[in-house]
Amino acid sequence: MRPHLSMIVSDVARTAAFYTKVFGQPPQKQTNDYVKFDLKKPAFNFVCMSSHRQNISEVSHLGIEVDSAEQLQDWKSLLSKNEIETRDEMSVDCCYAHQDKIWFSDPDGNEWEVFYVKNQLDVPKEKTNTVCDPKMGCCT
Numbered sequence: 237m238r239p240h241l242s243m244i245v246s247d248v249a250r251t252a253a254f255y256t257k258v259f260g261q262p263p264q265k266q267t268n269d270y271v272k273f274d275l276k277k278p279a280f281n282f283v284c285m286s287s288h289r290q291n292i293s294e295v296s297h298l299g300i301e302v303d304s305a306e307q308l309q310d311w312k313s314l315l316s317k318n319e320i321e322t323r324d325e326m327s328v329d330c331c332y333a334h335q336d337k338i339w340f341s342d343p344d345g346n347e348w349e350v351f352y353v354k355n356q357l358d359v360p361k362e363k364t365n366t367v368c369d370p371k372m373g374c375c376t
Contacts, residue, residue, distance in 0.1 A: 240281040243346070244292050250343050251284045257318035258340070258348075297347040304352060305336060311350045312338050332357045 245251040252271040256262050264274040269286040278300055302308050315322050315338070325337040337351040 238279040238281050242283040244287050245284045245344050246292055248286050254343050257320055260314050292344050299349045302352050308336055308352045315340055332359050
């Protein structure tokens with residue numbers, strides 16, 4: 237099983253070059269208005285396309301959960317090597333978990349987090365709704 241995400245982007249060529257750096261491999265398919273990354277690690281079918289009928293995709297943020305602190309550092313090294321600016325959040329309590337994270341943005345401003353959950357935290361009984369927004373701080 238692999239998740240699939242298809243996003244509308246403003247510039248497919250620029251987006252393809254950016255995500256080639258992020259994932260450390262070229263796309264499986266690319267045209268002037270379509271790019272597909274068929275990734276095995278992380279298991280992810282990721283497509284970006286242009287469209288004159290739709291607005292650029294808007295999401296809160298996207299994420300990749302890794303299994304260890306070492307894998308998080310591997311991601312940080314890959315992004316740094318490819319000159320992608322990152323922002324660290326280490327040992328934070330966010331979304332009811334204690335985590336280490338690195339954040340980066342794609343060419344259209346979509347925020348990505350690569351994160352390692354150190355341990356889960358309890359959800360307080362009085363808390364019924366949570367907004368996680370990387371631009372405003374987590375779990376506001």
